[in-house]
Each structure stands twice: as C-alpha cells, then as structure tokens.
Amino acid sequence: MNKDRASSSKGNVNLNKFQPYKLAFEKDSKTLREEALKAVPEEERLREDAYKIAVKSASAKEHVYPYIPISTNWISPIEGKYMHLSSEEVMNFYLKNFTDPFLYPKDFLYYQEILTYTGSVQFDSTIRSGGEWAFSKAYIIKVITPEQWEGDLYRFKEIVPDTKYPHRNKLYFNYFDYIKAWDIALCYENRQRKHSWFLQFKELKTLNFPQWFICWFANWGLYPIILPHKIRLIYEDFVKTNVSMKAHGLMFTALYQIPWIIRWDVVVSKRTFQKLGESLENIPYVGRRILIKWWDKFEFFKDSVFSVRGIIDLEPITPTKSKSKKEISEVLKELLSSASKKDLKNQIKELLESSDDEDEEMMSQNTEHSDPMQDAQDPYQ
Structure with missing residues (x-):
C-alpha cells in the first residue's frame, strides 16, 4: 500500500x-x-x-x-479558474493556432517570410502526411544590426507577394517586426506536439551581433549545459583564451557552426510581481517553455570548424607602448656614469625645469578643454 x-x-x-x-x-x-x-x-x-x-x-x-528546459517566455496572465486545466487545454483556449495572440492576424509564416526576404535565415521543413511539419531546419546566415538597416527603423518595407499568402496583396514590415520575427518564426507546433527545430549558423560574414540578438540567443540558443563532456572542455578552453569576450556561448556556437535542437511547450505557473515594496502574488501565467538538446549526429571533432582551426583566439593584440621619453632612473644612471659633479648639477637643474614646464602646459590644456557645463545645475533635481 x-x-x-x-x-x-x-x-x-x-x-x-x-x-x-x-x-x-x-x-x-x-x-x-x-x-x-x-x-x-x-x-x-x-x-x-x-x-x-x-x-x-x-x-x-x-x-x-x-531536452533540457532552458528558458520561458511568459505570454499572458490567465484567469485563476482555468488553472485546473492541462497545459494543452490552456494553450488551445488562449492560443489556439496563433503563436502569440497579441500579434493576430500575423502568424509564424509572416515572420518567417521577413527573415527569408532579408536573407537572414534559410528555412527547410519536412512535411508528413496530412500536410503538417514533422521537423524543420533554420540556417542563420546573417543578423542585421540597426546601423545596417537602410532608412528609418520605423519605416515599413514591402515584401513581394508570395505563394504562401495568395490572399494578400502586399506584406509590410519594419525593423521591429524583424526583431520580433526571430521569436515568432520558431513558434510552429503540430497537432502531435512533437515538432522540433534544427538550428545552425552558416556562412556568417561578421560577428557583430546587436544586443537584442544576444538576448534572443539567451532564450533560444545553445547553452553549455547540453554539451557532451569532451566538447565542454573545448568550450572552457575557448573561454579562457578569450577572457574579455562577451557572450561566450553565442560566439562559440557561431564560430564553430555547432547545430542544436530546440522544441517548446506551454506551461502554466504562478508568478509574483513587486512594485515599491508591494507585491501581487500567485498570478497565474501561461508561457512558452523552450527546451534544447545536443544533436547526437554531429561529429564536433570531425565536422566542425574546430577540426581545421582548433581553439580560435579572438582577443585583440595589445600594442606595446613605445617609450617616447626615458625614465628618470635611466637618465640619472647615465648622468652619474658620464658627467662630473658640476655638469651633473647643471643637467639635473635643466631636467627639473623642463619637467615643471610640462606640468604647467598640461594644467593649461586641462583648463582649456574643461566641460563648460560641468557647474550647470540639473533642471530635474
């Protein structure tokens, strides 16, 4: 019993x-x-x-x-009376076929089209009987930064009509739609709740990633916890070699073109919100939980960039500073070995006078370049 x-x-x-x-x-x-x-x-x-x-x-x-749960994107609060429902029932009630109800009528196909049109991602899906996707691939080709965006970030660009949207005449998007596309394009799910994504960086010409993409990778990207032991050791060596680098996981994945597998499901959980010491507790929320895993068919030591380049060192070479002036100790040693006491006194006197002149000149330059607003009062205090 x-x-x-x-x-x-x-x-x-x-x-x-x-x-x-x-x-x-x-x-x-x-x-x-x-x-x-x-x-x-x-x-x-x-x-x-x-x-x-x-x-x-x-x-x-x-x-x-x-599959290891790595992050959760919270979508919306739900009514407490629906807490007893299963995650799938909550998803059908709140989301139905829409990956994000707040973006309706835009769906994942619209956002995939944005990434395809901009040449950022290449999508490839395997269709099973019944027309649903069994699994999909997404090859990341480039990530457009705000500086690389042509024109105003808010201004809409037009996508030429595609066969995916026969009922629509035109599609428009701006840079913020482009940012959102990286999340929503991956939010397809089939009826069996078994759809998965294969992701991999390919043919990147630059590693200049914008901050929002670093955040995206933190939600959807590979994380060292899924790496097999031998590859985890390589990652640790990569981190030690590039100490000052930021976003080590992203850079490691992009440089070595390491694929990873993701899927997502829906979870319901109670959350607490705080503001100025007051809190709202146990607010039920529905969210999208993202799970990732290692692709066991990938031979890292054979198929990745590592087999050719080994540990990649991206640390900038610090230029050695050329000594424009000799240190005082060196000057004194030379003077002591090559001059009489009388000459030594005169040379030391000239050296000290020269040093005083340089100090006065530096003080004068600092005064000339001082901030004229440094004594101004903050109008908002």
Whole structure:
C-alpha cells in the first residue's frame, strides 16, 4: 500500500512538472550521467530531471540526449479558474493556432517570410502526411544590426507577394517586426506536439551581433549545459583564451557552426510581481517553455570548424607602448656614469625645469578643454 502510494506520488510529481513528455527512466542511468556534460553544482538537479524525461531511444544501446528546459517566455496572465486545466487545454483556449495572440492576424509564416526576404535565415521543413511539419531546419546566415538597416527603423518595407499568402496583396514590415520575427518564426507546433527545430549558423560574414540578438540567443540558443563532456572542455578552453569576450556561448556556437535542437511547450505557473515594496502574488501565467538538446549526429571533432582551426583566439593584440621619453632612473644612471659633479648639477637643474614646464602646459590644456557645463545645475533635481 505504502509502496504503491510512493510510486504513484513520484509519478504524479514528474507528470505535472513535465506533462508533455513521457517518462522514460533509463535502466543504465549511470552510463547516461557519465557521458553527459560536466555540470556545475547548480546545474546538477536540472540535468538529472531532464534525463528522467528524455525521449526514449528506439535502440537500447543508443545514447539518448535529453531536452533540457532552458528558458520561458511568459505570454499572458490567465484567469485563476482555468488553472485546473492541462497545459494543452490552456494553450488551445488562449492560443489556439496563433503563436502569440497579441500579434493576430500575423502568424509564424509572416515572420518567417521577413527573415527569408532579408536573407537572414534559410528555412527547410519536412512535411508528413496530412500536410503538417514533422521537423524543420533554420540556417542563420546573417543578423542585421540597426546601423545596417537602410532608412528609418520605423519605416515599413514591402515584401513581394508570395505563394504562401495568395490572399494578400502586399506584406509590410519594419525593423521591429524583424526583431520580433526571430521569436515568432520558431513558434510552429503540430497537432502531435512533437515538432522540433534544427538550428545552425552558416556562412556568417561578421560577428557583430546587436544586443537584442544576444538576448534572443539567451532564450533560444545553445547553452553549455547540453554539451557532451569532451566538447565542454573545448568550450572552457575557448573561454579562457578569450577572457574579455562577451557572450561566450553565442560566439562559440557561431564560430564553430555547432547545430542544436530546440522544441517548446506551454506551461502554466504562478508568478509574483513587486512594485515599491508591494507585491501581487500567485498570478497565474501561461508561457512558452523552450527546451534544447545536443544533436547526437554531429561529429564536433570531425565536422566542425574546430577540426581545421582548433581553439580560435579572438582577443585583440595589445600594442606595446613605445617609450617616447626615458625614465628618470635611466637618465640619472647615465648622468652619474658620464658627467662630473658640476655638469651633473647643471643637467639635473635643466631636467627639473623642463619637467615643471610640462606640468604647467598640461594644467593649461586641462583648463582649456574643461566641460563648460560641468557647474550647470540639473533642471530635474
């Protein structure tokens, strides 16, 4: 009785937490853990939970890489009376076929068209019987920065009518639609709730990523927690080699053209909002949970840029400063070895007078270039 209750309780906890996935408790869990990445302590629990919900392999000998929940994009608050519904029922009620209800009637196809039209992403989807997508690929070719955008960021550009939109005459978008496209273009889901995306950087000509794209990658991109142990060590060497670099995960993924797999599901959770010490607690929210995993068909040491270039060093070479003037200690040593006491006194006197003149000149320049508004009062204080 107690045994049944314990097993039932354990199953209920996992099912509620990871509802869209089947429980697949692997027999050889020790092997899975050993082949996994070397996680830091705060990642251990997340990784252990992820392996419990790993999609079961068709072959018992095949290593299974799990989907790991990496981030959640919260979409909308929901009424408390709908909290008892399953995640899928909440999605059907609030989202239906729209990836984001606040963007209707624009759908994921509209945003995919933006990325295709700008030459930013190449999409390729495999269609199963019934016309739905089984899985899709997205190759990232370029990311347009605000400086590279032609014209006003708010001004709309026209997309030539496409066969995907036979009922529409024209499509328009601006730079902010372009930013939004990177999120919404990946929000397709089929009826089986099994659609996945294969993502990879390809043919990038520049690594100048705008800040909003760095944020996008933090939500949707590869994270070191999914890297197999040997590749995790390469990543750590890359970080040590490029200490001052920002967004190491993004740069590592882009430079080595490492593919990763993502999927998403819908979760309902209570959130707390605070403002000036007051808080609104337990507000039910519906959100899109993003899960990523390693692609086990990718041979990093054979198929990636690493096999040709090894550890890539992008740290700028610091130029050595040329000494325009000798240090005083060096000058004194030369004077002591080559001059009489009388000459030495005269030369030291000239050296000190020259130093005083330079100090006065620097003080004069600082006064001339001082900020004329530095003493002005802030009108908003």
